[in-house]
Amino acid sequence: MRPELHLSRRLLLAGVAVSAFPAMARTAGDLTPYGATPSARQLAWHGLETYGFVHFSINTFTDREWGYGDESPALFNPTDFSADQIVAAAKAGGLKALILTAKHHDGFCLWPSRFTEHSIKNSPYKDGKGDIVRELSEACARGGLKFGLYLSPWDRNHADYGRPEYVTYYRNQLRELLTQYGPLFEVWFDGANGGDGYYGGAREVRKIGPNYYDWPSMVAFVHELQPMAVTFDPKGADLRWVGNERGFAGDPCWATMDDGPYTEAKGMSGVRGGSVWWPAEVDVSIRPGWFWHAYEDAEVKSAGRLQKIYFESVGRGTNLLLNLPPDRRGRIPEEDVAALTAWGKARRALFARDLADGARAQASSARAGHAAANVLDASRDTYWACDDGAVSPELVLTLPEARTFDVVRLREHLPLGLRVTAFALDVWDGGWREIARHQGIGAQRLVRLAAPLTTAKLRLRVLDAPAGPAISEISLFRQPVLVDPPAIQRDRQGMVTIVGDAPGLELRYTVDGAAPTRAATRFTEPFALPEGGEVRAVAVEPASGVTSAPARRVFDVRKSDWRIAQASAPGAEALIDDERGSAWRAPAPCAVTLDLGKARSLGGFILTPAWDRTQGAGAPSGYRVATSLDGVAWTPTGEGEFANVAASLAPQRVTFAHRQGRYLRLEVTRTAGGETQVVFAELDVITVAGR
Template sequence: MKKRNVILLAGLFCSSIAATQAQSIKPYGALPSKAQLAWQDMEYYMFIHFGPNTFTDKEWGHGDEDPKVFNPSQLDARQWARTAKLAGMKGIVLTAKHHDGFCLWPSKYSTHTVRESAWKDGKGDVLKELSAACQEYGLKFGVYLSPWDRNHPEYGTPTYNQVFANTLTEVLSNYGPVFEQWFDGANGESEGGKKQVYDWPLFHSVVYKHQPNAVIFSDVGPGCRWVGNENGIAGTTNWSTLNVEGFAPGAAGPPAPVLNMGNEDGEKWIPAECDVSIRPGWFYSPATDDKVKTLPHLLDIYYGSVGRNGNLILNVPIDRRGLIHANDSIRLMELKSNLDATFKTNLAKGAKVTASNVRKDKAVLASHLTDGNSKTYWASEDNVQQATITLDLKQPVTFNRFLVSEYIALGQRVKAFTVEVWEGNAFKEVARETTIGHKRILRLPNITTSRVRINILDAKACPVLTEVQLFKAPEVLTTPEIKRNKAGEVTITAASTDPVLYYTTDGSEPTVSSARYTGAISLPAGGVVKAKAFINNGKTASNTVVADFDVAPARWSIAHKDGEAGGHEAEKAIDGNADTYWASNKKGQGAAYPHELQVDLGESLLLKGFTYVPRRDNLNSGNIQEYAFYVSEDGKNWGQAAAQGAFDNIRNNPVKQTIRFKQPVKGRFIKLVAKRATNEADEWASVAELGVVTK
């Protein structure tokens, strides 16, 4: 018999076993579709933000940019696809149209497209090139189209929804199979921005007409949901089910904590997708070339997404050449190398498995938990929601990663479980967790044992598990952390075991020949600090970390503020510590805003801009959406605002905001006026750190 036929028969046999098993177990709750099951198996894929914002250094374009600004000199979609493939990703989702309305294909429903750009004399089509590249490299192709359009003249009118539906049709019927349609719920989120009542049923019908197997992303799916943050981290409890009645994408979506955790027994199967950028922003900026997330940070994201029953969509912005920057590519390959080394050898494979309860169905065996086949599984009897599974290993093994999976085609069931290891003459608990879902990966300290026990403490119905696996991940040298206090003293720390830290302040790359860190570095006037940790006599090095400081707030004091919540004094907005913050009091009497904070810089400076660091502990915390910033010599005469507007995407991505003035302004006093919060229900304002730009 030919080898191909043997493989085919083996596959049919496994499918037959799975089908037989499924017939004996009743499904529980909301269930995934075939498309959702295939989507969940993808686990990890690339997001690409690319457009005029790439060239204007903006996160949210206003739609008034000259389309000719879009002119990549070396655009190579094959390089994007090749990079994604080498990184171990399974697909690419491209921002075909962002909020600025610019279309990366020559749409006949817009005059703000690549057709009007300088790229390829208006004859290019990014979607066409990328869909072909994805097909060449065996990747799935997805598209992001924002219904918000800050350029189209029909936006905000009753006719716009059909315009957008036509735009969707254009994309979804001309570029081959689309595995995911990404919908952003943003809707005129700027001062004076036009609003549109989106016709979501119409939009969904267009998607399913042209791409019936596409998974639709939004705050409420229906294919997959936003995880509630842009950090790429799902909840430690993460249900794939969600209550959607009464909710809609965008501001009308469920609260962030609900999106992060899902709803136990939710109405619909809408699993979490974890979106995050490899850089601080979503679009490329030269200023973030040295801000690519470190390997330890990316590993935190991976285990917080794929390892918590979610899918990871990692944004890798395209630079102004039209290429993935080398810094991003290098980090992606470092992540791939680490994950390959971690999951290369399943130390539990072939272990003897016993369970406290097994169904009478002979096709449902405890041994299936270590056979490496995700289509076979173990299950307890219907009336048993608690069970114990024991792995007897052939010999003691050392592991630090524990993986367990449910057979989600029959629903998500497990509510709580523990992991124990044999230590001496008894079992010792090493982890206590809640949900499992498609995949749960626990990071543990190095453990050497010959027996592992999993206790299912609670489940919605009889637990159905496909795999239990053990792995040994290589040690990763922690990247140093650089901080500066109010006085301008810089400290460098690293959590790794006995690292040696080296740093530079001249912009050069740290080596073992650079200055060795032995104590605080005085940098009150600002500067760039680069640091690296070394072990093994300098043979092993961490990623380089970079911190760019401006003038320290050593001489600064609060001149005026609008009240303050207890324990959150205004001085905390200028203490050099982003983990503390000022929060104003509620104004009351229906006057929620504005709030203001005035600072005396202690000297007159030529200011080129300001920085605002929002609170990072809570998305609904008084973080400022709309602002006005003033500069004064005497603290009394303020004149016109040096800058005013809205912080782009700060609600979902609360990172440091840097605003540059159109013209430098000299002054000793600064005033930040908070005009509106990210959460319109907030009646207070908060500032983690307020800074100035002088360089």
């Protein structure tokens, strides 16, 4: 998923802005809204905070991220699909809605669309009588979750893609989904558009112009048929892409944007004082990939990692869209359910008790009808506001007794706009002591302290608020003990190190495939694993005995005997240094040959994209690979594309039939965005002894 660059928005949100005014009139009272404000549907969306993405389609059965469009519908055949199980998994994680990929880039439709044969009606699932969209929609209704849909604009199957006829086809499919599956809370338009594909047998590259879909008209079409459905990302939509798929927003992340072209940097942080309310949605997968792959079963994000993502997205005023990919059964895998359940439990424990309960609120200034006590009433419709002309107002909470907390939650009254630019928090410790200082509050600001502190008084100081604050909530919470799985690392010499995410943790591990417990070997120093193998480990908090979920890493042969036999540009040694932070940059197209030191049974390779790409350098997209025993006679093993490599940055795993080889040659034939330079971080091989 790679949302496109946006053109000027020039208040194409006219319908949005009009719908916002009645809500403002009802709630603003005697205060004038400041700057851009949310529409009714955007305001409802802000209240959701967390919801799930369900990537499920042909790719689930082909082990790919992006299908080419030539896949047979006969491949789609989940053996035990359960929409209710998917909903239950989402609810265990505290998610409030689900968005289903009704059609991904390969063009296969999970509903029996009457406009194409490339759909579930020609699959073995329920003898062609199935409808995954309906099943999940109805399960969400039963489970009390809202339902939304993703419909990929790019269709690598359709013969007319790139021509006007396809836009008519796309709108017809959109109408089917908007009118046949009940109320929708969101419609998600992916920005990955144009490129090579099957296209009805043409097998060619097709590009589209920025006005091909007529996005303003498409967004208006959604709002006409589903007035409360927010639309994601294109020109004129209700929501913007945050600019990454790694699960975090900028700090601050303003809900407003200006009228200029979209950039990933602006998507990350927004624009203070921007003329358009265009809040960010943070999308990330619970696994490295968006679709299910068995080889990622050990890489499910832990409850602690999900909690960190929550604080860095929802805690910065955005909403979090967490992907939950079903497996080939059509169920959320057990590993994912365990992580979701633990995360949901931790989040419920965090917010179970507001430690500001029973406090007394006093402010340096309070407007009539908007007393300081309103920040304590658990209502988003009431708020504390100041008299006109109040400079640097303050609000003090006096607790019934000294209490210990490590999270402070603040909210602004959104119908009045983003009024606070900067604030600070102080605690009383024989005198006031500053503990935090930030820019922006918005829908929600979660201030996560470095350590718990105990006090009977908390002070909010508004440092900059051009229109005066309208604060609807100040709450205090204590985080539960949550031990994250340890990191398992191996260097180029084959030495394994296990690292906890906090000091003082007890680390236990196994290398025989057994589940690690407190009785397992204790990690005290690095150990050798030169030929690869499996390491499992847990971290234990000694005082409480709380044990993390297990971490698992499978290593292949060490790289100390490898060398770069040939490369089209200098610096390729960075690809075999086991350092994600280093990278090889070369003119595109490029080629590199690995010498493994001796012949091995090769079954594939793994390319790791670079985290940082300098201007003018792009991620690799097209590739060819070959192996050799002597570096002279080469056997081609395949060619293809790295899907979604520019946005997700997840390692790209390519397998082929095992063969003996000492050398592996990788040619990068093109970059993801047509850049003239290519950059990536690591190149690994897959052997019989490894993955």
